[in-house]
Amino acid sequence: MSLAQPELPLKVIPGTGSDVRAFVAKVFERHGIALKEDDPAFALVTLNELILRKLMAELLKDVDQHMTARLAEFDQTMQRVETRASKVLAQQVRECAGGLRGTLREEIAAARLDVGRLLEQARDAYRIGALARWCAVGVVAALTVFGCGFWLGRF
Helix, strand or coil: CCCCCCCCCCCCCCCCCCHHHHHHHHHHHHHCCCCCCCCCHHHHHHHHHHHHHHHHHHHHHHHHHHHHHHHHHHHHHHHHHHHHHHHHHHHHHHHHHHHHHHHHHHHHHHHHHHHHHHHHHHHHHHHHHHHHHHHHHHHHHHHHHHHHHHHHHCC
C-alpha cells in the first residue's frame, strides 16, 4: 500500500462496463495487481455492496424507529411542561388579579370619600350663595318697604 493520502471513491455508475475498467485500473495503480474484468474479486465486491446496502437499510430503519420514539417522548414531555406552565401561569394571574381587585376596592373607597367631601363642599357653597341671595333679596325688600313707608309718610 502506498502512504499517499486516501482518495475519494471513484464516481462511476454501477452496472456499466466503464466502472469495472475504472476499478481494474485503480487496483493496478494502487497495488500493482492486474485484474480481469471477469475476475471473481468483483463478485465479492458486489456481494459486499449488497450486504452493506442491506445493513444500512436496517440501520436506518432502527435509527428512524429510535428517533420516532424519542420525538414522541419529547412531545409528551412538552405537553406536560405546557400543562404545568399553564397551571403556574393561571395561579400567578389569579394572585395578581386578587391583588389588583383589592387595590381597586381601596381606590374606589378613597374616591367615594373624596367625592363625598366634594359634594359636601358644593352643598355648603350652594347654601352660602343661596343664603347670600336671600339676604340680599330681604334687604332690598326691607329697603323698598321702608322707602315706601317713608314716601307715604311724607304725604
